[in-house]
Amino acid sequence: MADPEPSMSTAEIHIAIIGGGLCGLALAIALERRRISYTIYELQSTFSEIGAGLNVAPNAIAAFNAIEPKLGDAVMALGTRNSPNAEVWMVNRLGAPTDRFPDAHAITEIIAPGVGHTAVGRYELLNLLASKIDTRHARFQKKLTRVEQGEDAATLHFEDGTVDAAHIVIGCDGIHSAVRRSLVGNDHRAAEPRFTGIGGYRAVFPMDQLAEAIGPEVARTSCIWSGPGGYATMYSIEGGKKVNVGLWLSKEQYRERVKNDRWVLRKQKAEMLEDCRSWGPSIQKVMRMMGEETTLWTSHHHDMELDSYFKGRVCVIGDAAHSMGPHQGQGASQAMEDAYVMSVVLSQIKDPSCDHMSPLLCIEAAFSGWQEVRKPQAEWVLRTSHEAFDWWSSFWRRDLEEKDIEERSREATFRFRRIWDANVDRQGDVAKYSMLRSLQKAMQVAL
Ligand SMILES: Cc1cc2nc3c(=O)[nH]c(=O)nc-3n(C[C@H](O)[C@H](O)[C@H](O)COP(=O)(O)OP(=O)(O)OC[C@H]3O[C@@H](n4cnc5c(N)ncnc54)[C@H](O)[C@@H]3O)c2cc1C
Known part of the structure; x- marks a missing residue:
């Protein structure tokens, strides 16, 4: 997009999505459905993924269905599930014998109702998402190096020397995010993951x-x-x-x-x-x-949490905001929740209540509504994902007893249901409410 007009109305807002991975594509689908104008910039020459399988958790399926009706069902259809019991997520086994139990002893079955363990090929999932967007909105071989914020728009600088502009920038550029570095500064301790x-x-x-x-x-x-x-x-x-x-x-x-x-x-x-x-x-x-x-x-x-995931008209989501260890299989699922909730608040920028406000105020209210809901949840999942490594491994002990196993079954259900049952529709409603409340407050101050 060239030169956004300084006098634009909030209805004309154009969004730059940096990064065409799972999060960027999910956000693009959600924006396209809500008729919000966007361009997606990807550093590779095509949408592509490395690695083999990805566990798509129940909360990701719910987020996909919220992004586009039946999208979650289409993702599940791509997945490989357990048989005969398709609701089993994981059987927790012993990786070595103990005094009482043999090698490979099944400690407990963790059940994920309706979804079980759904493993999709990363590439297949990315292809499915890419097939849902209009590729005229995609720019490839565009490696963002930095973002500069101006009064009416942000300027995007790319490695090839070109620049572009957008009213809003959403950094979906993963664990090495250039957008995150632009927000906090290259030397900030939270700029890079550890x-x-x-x-x-x-x-x-x-x-x-x-x-x-x-x-x-x-x-x-x-x-x-x-x-x-x-x-x-x-x-x-x-x-x-x-x-x-x-x-x-x-x-x-x-x-x-x-x-x-x-x-x-x-x-x-x-x-x-x-x-x-x-x-x-x-x-x-x-x-x-x-x-x-x-x-x-x-x-x-990202063990160093950012004070805020946004500044002005720029925000980071997905791994760019809160990259986490794989020990609860949640990185992509949290990114999907982020993308859906972000699309909800961005669609409110078209709401008449935004017409009388400065566009930047509306954008900040949208980001703050999104952040109020998503930051605590994603960071909680990040922290517990790190702890989960010890939780899985420290369970093995020579003197393991039957009562430890009973306790484990209860804990396992609690740990994962707390993550999987995070109602994404409700998160969208709360974020929208919080955004509109900040706008009302701002209007009262202006009067
Ligand atoms: C070993 C391992 C196993 C995992 N297993 C699971 C699992 O089972 N379930 C699960 O939910 N999660 C899992 N994850 C996490 C999951 O892969 C990530 O959370 C998810 O891919 C994040 O999506 P994203 O779109 O935010 O980032 P990414 O997938 O990293 O996508 C970022 C995109 O931005 C592009 N990009 C980067 N920099 C720039 C730039 N400067 N300019 C333009 N484009 C740029 C990249 O090319 C890429 O396309 C696992 C991760 C690892 C490492």
Whole structure:
């Protein structure tokens, strides 16, 4: 968009979405449905994703359905689910024998009503979302370097030397967000994510291979194995033909090593086998199946919370705002809730109550309504995701007793239902109410 008119009415607002990942595309769909003008800028030459599977949690399905009716159902149709009980999210197993219980003992089944464990290919999900937007609104190979705010618009600066302008900028540019850096300044301690001290060895195998190694019943239902010093995950992808495996362990000793942007360490098989020497036979067998090329992903998150996710006409959402560890499978789900609630408040900028206000005041009221709802929720999920690493791993103890297992079942239900049952429609209503309340207050002051 060239030169937004200084005298624009709030109904003519144009939005720049920086980043065409899951969050940016979800927001674009939501804006398109609400007939809000936008352009999406993506640094790659196409919409693309790395990595294999993604667990889409019940709260993400609800957010997709709120963004566009039946979109959540379409996402579920892409997913691989457990059989015979499709409502099982994860079976929590023991990753090594204890004094009382054998290796692979099932501690508890965590149920996610209606959704269970829905694993989608990242690329398939991204394609589905991309198919819903009008690509005339997309600009590729546009790497944003910084945003400058002016009185009537923000100026976007790209690495290729070009500039563009928009009334509102939403940073959906992920964990290394340039928009976040523009908001807080490059030298701010919260500008970049930090190493969590945890690393994950990850691989994808043919399901038949895994079933042969640990038995078909154990292999075919998604499970989390609590073991000495960490936990392992396994879940089916690609309609049950393959399985996604991860082993997450404390890697505190890597703190210095990852400082130089070495997030993914290659050829780590020997170290991995050393790391899981005290685990039980099932996990040892699986880990031996991993290739020589096995990589270690060092997990990073935004442990330094921002005082505010917005300033003036610029706001960050999704991983750009609150990137979190993968231990509750929630990063993308929180991003979907962010996108839906953001579309609700942005659509209020067209509301007649905004007509008599300065556009910037309306934009700030919209962001503040969104933030009031989304910041505490996403940050709570971020913190508990980090704690969840210990929660999964510290459960394994030699002297584990039956009563510990009963307690675990109760805790597991509480932990995940608190996240999955966050009613996204209600969050949208509360954010809208909060935005309109701040506008009313501003109007009273103006009178
Ligand atoms: C190992 C691992 C496992 C995970 N498992 C799960 C899971 O099971 N379930 C779950 O919900 N979440 C999971 N997550 C988290 C999830 O992947 C993220 O939370 C989610 O992808 C965030 O979406 P996003 O759109 O905010 O950011 P991203 O997916 O990172 O997208 C950012 C987009 O912005 C673009 N971009 C970046 N910088 C710029 C720039 N300067 N200019 C223009 N464009 C830019 C990028 O190319 C990209 O397209 C996992 C993460 C990891 C690392």
